[in-house]
Amino acid sequence: MPTTTQTADDAPEAMAEAGIERFLAGELAQQVQFLTARARGRGSGHANMMLADLGIKVRQYSVLSLAASGLKPSQRELGEFLALDPSQIVALVDSLEQIGAVQRETDPRDRRSKIIVATESGLELFERARTVLLESEDVTLGTLSQRERRQLRTLLMKIAF
Template identity: 30%
Template sequence: MGKRAGAPRQDLAAMLAPLMRELLAAEQSVLAKHGLTMWGYAVLSTLDRSAFRTQAALAEAINADKTRIIRTLDDLQDDGYIERHPDPDDRRVRLLAITDKGRDVKDAVQDEIQRGEERWLGELTQEERRVFLRALARMAPG
C-alpha cells in the first residue's frame, strides 16, 4: 500500500464526538429550562417541518422506536404542544400536528440553542461558517 500525501487526520467520528458531546450538553440545559426532553424537541421540530404525520412515520423520521415515543407524545399532548386525531381513513392510526403553543416553545428553544452555538461558530470566519454549514447540510442524512 502506498503512503498518502499530507498530514494524517483523525477519523470524522473522533473529531465530531467531543463537539457533539459539548453541543448536546449545552442543548440539555436549554431544553430543561423549557421543560422539554431531547425527544420532545425532536418531535416538535419534525412536526413543524411537515403536515400531519402518523406516529409510525414520525418515529421513523426521528429514528425512534414507535412504541418508545408514546410517552413523549403523551407529555407533549398534555402540555398542549401537539394534537393527535384518529385518521378518518383508518381509526387505528393517529395523525399528529404541532399546535401554535408547540411551535412557540420549539421556536424559543431553537433560538436559544442557536444563540448558544455562537460559542463554536464564532471561531470561524464568515466564509468558513458559510462553507461549514453548507457542508453539514449536504452531508446530513435525510
C-alpha cells in the same frame, strides 16, 4: 537497549501534556465517528442546558419542531426522520402531550395511524425554544465563520441523508 527515564527536568513538559489536548495527536481524535459523536454531545449538552428553563430537551424539541412545521407527521414518520425507535417516539410524544404542546390526530391518509400536530401553546413553546436553540448553536459553533457553518451543514446533510 537503552531505557528512558523521566528526570525532574522533564516534569514541566509532562505537566503541560496532562490536559485533554495531549490526546489530539492520537488516532481517535482523527476518526469521524468519534468527532461527530463528541460534537453532538457538546452541542446537545449545551442546548439541553439552555432549554431547561422551558422544560424540554433537544429530542422533545425535534418532535415539537416537526409537529409545528405543518407537515403533520405520523409517529412512524417521526421515528424514521429522527432515527429513533418507535418506543422512543411514543415516550417523546407522550411527554409533549402531557404539557399540552402536541396532540395526536387521526391520519386522513391512514385512519389506523396518528399524526402529531402542535397545539397553540405548543407553537408558542416551539418559537421560544427555537430562539434558545439558535443562541445555543451560536455558542457551540462560535469558532466557525458563517461560511464554515454553511459548509458544515452541507456536509452533514450529505452524511445524514
